[in-house]
Amino acid sequence: MNHLLEPPFRSPMSAITDSAQRARILYVEDDETIRCLVEELLTRAGYFVTTVSDGMEGWSTLASDRFDLVITDNNLPRMTGMEIIARARMKGLMVPVIVASGFAELFMGAENDWLRVAALLQKPFGAEELLATVEQVLRDASSARAVVQASSLALREATTNAESYRRWGINE
Numbered sequence: 001m002n003h004l005l006e007p008p009f010r011s012p013m014s015a016i017t018d019s020a021q022r023a024r025i026l027y028v029e030d031d032e033t034i035r036c037l038v039e040e041l042l043t044r045a046g047y048f049v050t051t052v053s054d055g056m057e058g059w060s061t062l063a064s065d066r067f068d069l070v071i072t073d074n075n076l077p078r079m080t081g082m083e084i085i086a087r088a089r090m091k092g093l094m095v096p097v098i099v100a101s102g103f104a105e106l107f108m109g110a111e112n113d114w115l116r117v118a119a120l121l122q123k124p125f126g127a128e129e130l131l132a133t134v135e136q137v138l139r140d141a142s143s144a145r146a147v148v149q150a151s152s153l154a155l156r157e158a159t160t161n162a163e164s165y166r167r168w169g170i171n172e
Contacts, residue, residue, distance in 0.1 A: 055079025
């Protein structure tokens with residue numbers, strides 16, 4: 001797994017947007033070597049990274065703080081990655097999740113669509129693949145937030161206009 005920081009790794013600092021550089025990532029991985037390598041890679045790429053080593057700690061960290069992205073293994077001590085994601089969805093937390101696992105195929109199939117996993121990374125993965133996936137998921141999440149914000153603004157304006165029309169006795 002040491003190939004994460006070996007060539008063809010190149011510093012992605014210039015390619016990452018300002019919003020991505022400020023992104024807060026929770027990384028849940030029980031293998032200390034992988035956890036440290038990925039943390040270093042993501043930190044060098046400009047992200048703020050919080051790492052934890054087991055599923056229960058991952059869930060409590062996610063439930064108590066705000067993150068822009070979660071990257072999790074599935075086979076974890078005390079709680080699986082799938083359980084972390086399921087708890088998050090049941091609590092209404094729609095943070096994007098990348099599953100980075102040797103068993104990523106467990107998340108494929110219609111029965112797991114409700115988990116809304118943003119991307120799957122099959123272990124072992126390289127630095128370029130990880131960074132490209134993180135950047136794409138954050139870009140997609142940012143676009144989705146912009147659509148929701150624009151829809152909310154339009155709804156507020158329509159509501160305000162309808163109230164004004166009623167107050168002045170104007171029928172639309």
